Amino acid sequence: MNNPRFCDLNTCAKAAPEVSTDFPDEKKLKAYKDEFLAPYTVGARKGIFVPRELVNKLAKTVALFDNRDLTIGAYVTNIIIAHLVANRDVINELTDRGSKTVVL
Incomplete structure (x- = not known):
């Protein structure tokens, strides 16, 4: 399913012009919450x-997760x-x- 709201920021344009997304199952939702929505x-x-x-997009997104201890x-x-x-x-x-330096 194409979801145009996935990344409507100009800064995300380089990632992909169009992103195909599907509704995740409960297992994926839990894995995401465990990895990214844990207070740190x-x-x-x-x-x-x-x-x-x-920053504005992240602030709105974090607020929607409804977790007081989670900050941007x-x-x-x-x-x-x-x-x-x-x-x-x-x-x-790459590091x-x-x-390494080239000796001439």
């Missing part, structure tokens, strides 16, 4: 710059951790290549 103690913080429209920072932290874990091998390889 951010601890020492550092600001990053992202498009305002993305915790949600984004969970997403970034999942991305880093899922792409660990590629990131490590290794980037840290």
Whole structure:
């Protein structure tokens, strides 16, 4: 099923012009909640710059999850951790290549 509301941000245009989505089953919903909607103690913080429209979208999205302990920072932290874990091998390889210098 095509869901045009999936990502209606200009910043998401590079991800895919159109995203096909299906209604997830309860198992997928629980897995998502367990991985991304868990409160997280951010601890020492550092600001990053992202498009305002993305922050606004995240604020609305997090509010809809109806979890008082879940913040935008915790949600984004969970997403970034999942991305880093899922792409660990590629990131490590690119990091290794980037840290090498060419001796002329």
